[in-house]
Amino acid sequence: MRLRQIEIFHAVYSCGSVTMAAEYLNVSQPSVSKVLRNAEDTLGYKLFDRIKGKMVPTAEAHALFEDVKGIYDQLGALQNRANNLKLGRSGHVRIAVMPALGLDVLPRAIAGFRQKHPDVTFDVSTAHFSEILSSIREQNCDIAIAFNPPALAGIARHPVGRGEFVCVHQAGDVPIREGRVSLAALNEREVVGIRSSGPLSQLLAAHLQNSQVQLQSVVSVQTYYIAKNLVGFGCGIALVDHLTALAGSEPALERTPLEPAIPYEVVALSDEGRPLSRVCANFLRHFREVYAEVGTL
Structure with missing residues (x-):
């Protein structure tokens, strides 16, 4: 059976008449009857007996409907999936x-x-x-x-x-003025350093060089989050991205923006x-x- 024949058979079986099936599918009654006849010709047996204006399923139709229902349900699921993909919901x-x-x-x-x-x-x-x-x-x-x-x-x-770089530190470890810590005030400070990890570390290195600030890396790590955790355990200070600084809730750890600010996209x-x-x-x-x-x- 073709998909259109499956759809018509399912509608007639479920609705009990050609008229109601046509209304359900929003098509004409003659088109429903034609597709149904073609399906019966293809199968080689009747699907419905016309009794007193009603479409009474044959024994073959009852047996066939179990498989047709599964296919029809899958088609409905496929349609929903396609619509959801169109709307960006799936x-x-x-x-x-x-x-x-x-x-x-x-x-x-x-x-x-x-x-x-x-x-x-x-x-x-x-x-x-x-x-x-x-x-x-x-x-x-x-x-x-x-x-x-x-x-x-x-x-x-x-x-x-x-975003912008932030200094994470223990309370009182860095001089803070108007909510920021000057890069110059960090010159020669011991820090937890980040091994080169792409554009962000390159940006920080360029700003430090332009400001003629040198930091003494006592521990080198690959991620800013590990650097922040080391500071939490007392290993100096670290300059990290703002998202790393915001994450977590270490009560003894403070996060202070830099002056001048080092912004990034x-x-x-x-x-x-x-x-x-x-x-x-x-x-x-x-x-x-x-x-x-x-x-x-």
Whole structure:
């Protein structure tokens, strides 16, 4: 049976008459009768007996309906799926982010999005900047979110927001004036340093050089979150991104912006040759909203 024949058979069987089936399908009665006759000719047996104006299913129709119902239900599910994909309410989103974004903002965004769209699934990976670029170019992710990425050929940019570097320290460890700590006041200080991890560490190094400030790295780590935790256990101070500074609730740890400020962009990246799906575009809009709400100092 063809799909149209399945649809007509299901409607007539369920409604009990050609007239009601035609109304249900919003088609003419003759078209329903014609498709039904074609189905019976194709099958080689009758599906309904016409008794007193009613369509009474034959034994073959009863047996066939069990399978037809399953197919019809699948067709309905397929239609719903297609509509949800059109509206961006269903699908799969693959995201690669810098570790700091996975501490609070991204989990909040995913949880909030799935409350509204429970049919959307996610795959999340955290990586350093070079790995994120590889993930985009090898099409292993749909969206990547990074700090201060440079403009790159073949990579589309979707601005999310802004942030700035923060000094995390124990209470009283740094001189604070008008809510900020001067870079000059940190000259020769012992810090937990970050090994080069892409554009963000390059930005910090350039600002320190321009300000003629030298920091003494006593411990070197790969992620800002580990640096922050080391400060929490008494290992000096650290200059970290603002999202890392905001995450967690260490009571003895303070976070103070720098003077002059060292700002940076938060940008979503994607393959320029592969436009974002509706669900990815919808999630990105939602992520921006969450970032604006909880991702600023």
